[in-house]
Amino acid sequence: MTTPNTPSFAASLRRHAASLTGIFLTGLLAVLPIVVTITLVLWLIQLAEALFGGMLGALLPRSAHLPGMGLLLAIAIIFAVGLGLKGVFMSQLLRWFENVLNRIPLIKTVYGAVRDLTAMLGNNGERAFSRVVMVRLPGLPIRLVGFVTIEDLRGAGLADADDEVAVYLPMSYQIGGYTVLLPRRCLTPLDMGFEDAMRLVITAGLSRPEAERGPPPARL
Incomplete structure (x- = not known):
């Protein structure tokens, strides 16, 4: 009879522990990218809601402000900027704003690095x-x-x-x-x-x- 003190029992226990560890790591590697992606998306949603929702909360009556309005405003602004950049006026305004930022020490370094990174990861990467x-x-x-x-x-x-x-x-x-x-x-x-x-x-x-x-x- 195999007892807890026999070598075969210890080897079997190690095999089961290794099997359970492998199953856990397999599940972790499958779940971790999903959790990180969802967390990042939720953080961006909360950031947009906190920033633009706070602006709307200061402008609108309390009864008229609803949760989610800040996120909708952020989406609307981004969409409007995208449409505006197809025109000459918005493009010139953006270039003027970039020129202002590029004259400010430290700010121009941060802005330039972020702008180049987004251009590299976005559709401008090919160019x-x-x-x-x-x-x-x-x-x-x-x-x-x-x-x-x-x-x-x-x-x-x-x-x-x-x-x-x-x-x-x-x-x-x-x-x-x-x-x-x-x-x-x-x-x-x-x-x-x-x-x-x-x-x-x-x-x-x-x-x-x-x-x-x-x-x-x-x-x-």
């Missing part, structure tokens, strides 16, 4: 990066996926040679990366769209469909 390339660093047996940001470094006053370009190398699972100045001979153009290439790098290749991943890698 911000001219090409998706494979980078071979001289003397290193590695390859990196990068995005050409400046085709003419001599025009930007950053290079002494005509064949150098600026390449952005993003880092996986974080907002960050490096901008390197490389000769064109180190670059190989890739037939890959901006979104696909960025997703590949940011997620370390884990966002690919199962059919493209192939079998699990062998242990070293």
